[in-house]
Amino acid sequence: MSAVSHNPAHGDAVFLVEVSEDGLTATGEFRPAVGSGNPLDIEYVEDVLFQRDVSHNIDWFAIHKAIDSCNTTHSIINDVVIARGTPPEPQIPERLVVEPRFRRRQPVPGAVDKQTGAIDLRERHLLVVVQQGEQVARRIPPQEGKEGVSVSGVPIPVPVPKVAQPETGENVEEHDGVVTALVGGRLLFDDRLIEVHETLTLSDGVGYHTGHIRFPGHCVLGGAVRPGFRIRLGGSLHIKETVDVTEIYAEQQIVCDGGLLGHGEGVVRAKGRIRARFIENVTVESHKAVYIKQSCLYGKVRTLDRIVLGDKSRVVASELVAAHGVYAFSLGNEQGARVNVWAGINFVVERKIENLRRQVERLTLRITRLRTHLEGHENERARQRCQELEDQRSELQQKIGDLLGSLDSSEKAVVAVKDRIYPGTVVHICRAHFVVTEPLKGVEFRLNARAGVIEHAPLERGTFPKLQELEGD
Template identity: 25%
Template sequence: MIGHYALNQYVSITLSEDKGIAYFQFSKRDESFSCSVEELESFLYSQDIRYGIQHDIVRRISTNPEEYFFSRVPIAIGDSPVDGVDGRIILAVDLEEDRKPLEKADGKVDYKELVRLHNVMRGQLIARKVPPQSGQNGRTVTGEELPYKPGKEARFKIGKNVLVDQDETAMYAAIDGLVTLTDKGKVNVFPVYEVNGDVDYSTGNIDFVGTVVIRGNVLTGFTVKSAGDIRVVGGVEGAELLAGGSIEITGGIIGYNKGLVSAGQNVKVSFIQDGNVVAGEDVIVSQSIMHSNIRAGHDVLCNGTKGLIVGGIVQAGERVVARTIGNTMSTATAIEVGVVPELRNEINELRQELRQLKENEDKTDKALYLLNQLANNGQLSPDKVALRVKLNATKQSHLRDERRIRERILEIERMLEDTGRAKVEVVKTIYGGSKIVIGRYTRFVKDPTERVVFIYNEGDITIAPYI
């Protein structure tokens, strides 16, 4: 029998980098080796192994040491920390409107009533905050505690006509209207304005603070502006549609190379021909994009049954997905991804805003310092007391704004660094005459190629199979 003090001549204990596992290994093989469970445990203790000892392995080594002469075995396993779960905001209203035509009492179907909106009433719950969940500390095999990463608190992105309760756990509508997400995910409630037909000379241009629903077409030369969403049940010609939220067009866009359809969030349409479309997030097209200029902050998705992109320039911050790109006549078609000019502009504006905030904070701090000095000397008049309260509130508001801006700057920096997500997915065929641009790199397609994905890889655009 070998005493635990002599065991270190025969065996060694090594720890993983995070001390989460201790490995047992024979450093010297001796057929006559034997040791008791107690001796082995005592040896482990002398090596600072205090937690997670695998007693069945210890027993097995004690009874059959030769089994372990040529292998390294985990003899103690600690507990990994369980990270907390981030809090989140859950919407209590459905933002997808009903798509079924309205059936009247006599059984007839009214297709003009295709868009039915989920309006909310004043005081109705719109969203609630789910708090982050706590995690659980882990433990190393040496008995030290491994701290877990706590979950992050979610924050409401507050837009127009919404109220948050005092403890910031629920958001309510301040007016009757329609819940709309605008750029950067702000939640708003906008009133709704409906046009029961075309936007033409009889209606004139529309500029509305809320959501606009048009149950007809928007004709060339007219403008529809909305702080919320724009829904068009017909089609759009060479007109200008500008929305803070999303734009949805049941028909298509035939733009005659005039006009512009621009949304803070998404543009959803069945086809685009000779059009100009800009979306803060996604452009989603069910049929085709032909000879148009398209720009999306995130993705351009044109992968329906037809799913054709031909001619023009399509730019996306992250992905372009299409069934077919280009045609057999090698029509010049440019697809660019990893292009986010809006983000570069936004980050510059945010940095400017942050500088301004810091200047204002300094002024507020100086004023507060003087008022606090006066208060300490008992020389604060009632109007100065009111001013001090106001300045303190201003300071808190500045700090909140500063936190929000810094978080957004970090978010944008991460997005700009990440060209790894930029890709062009071809579900069926890409033809010669097409040009793929990822970030600063360009690749021309010479021959028709089936089912591929273009990605950036170490200074070049490479092709992988589409799965």
């Protein structure tokens, strides 16, 4: 702080100037005269500015206003910006910059229910996930720097700041200044590298610390899955231990080193093969083969391929549906726990038929109610509506008829049992069925298509498929 005064001791007004350390701002303090001292005037202020070497971009309007206010109100006017320098523009080299939407570091807290306002913390988004072909970064051209000018008119050199210049890494490519993801996966970036990891590793399991998992690539899962949390993948899933299941889906295969526990409501689905040590109280569905090494207890297993169970395995109180056959070590137990086995059935078509039949039942109920209402009444509009519903029902029944032709997927499907099959087990092949009434050992069941019945015979060598492709990684 510096002051130039006529004579402060005589009560003259004082004008003080302070220049910021970077030389880009000058602020003034205007102190009024005391008693008969001389008031502030512009000549005095100009003299002070000259002595303090303030000459660039002076705000004369602010100065005149402060002088008038100080002299009129006899009060101190401070922190008045009286001059502003011209800041320099930095010189920035060419660089890659990640798209702004991916630079978000704070996770989305969760989805808000519009009706209740409650936050579902399972819907948190903690991973930066990109899809194949999505733009993740762009190249910014170099920025030429420009000198600045201080309030004293002195040139300020062009700054050259340190700027992150990351390179492209794994699973990304740059073309014409645009960086895109070659695969769907997790986007990782820092000052050195921009890359996409196709495999997500969850060493601590899935829970509130992760939210639901929706990932376009593969996943390796270690640790527990908390109840109510879902996993949905565009690739394969490798589960390293036994897990509780709410809902798991994978576009490719699922391999579980332990077991799958569903507590009666859990569902595991995959378009690729599924392999597990055991399953219990869970529904498992696949378009490819399913291999269960040890046991299936109170489970539902459905596949468009084969179900194969390992040696010494057991199936108790379960439902097995396989388009191309079931190969088990044993089925049922001495207590007569019911096991239903369907072979040669396309469970996807069966489900479509069931859905259509439920729609037909609902339409039939509505038609019956309308007809009851129309008895003894003349209501043309209601009659037209009844006819529309009947037409809809006929259309659905036609769809059911069309689907029935593809329900039986393979009349050559086999149900083979190496060890024992116990009473209480029911074997279905296509639309024929066989009720096991006495223990059988080492048998295979096949459909006699001409007679429309299921026949059983001693198990032949080579009936069981080789398991290498199911047991291998």
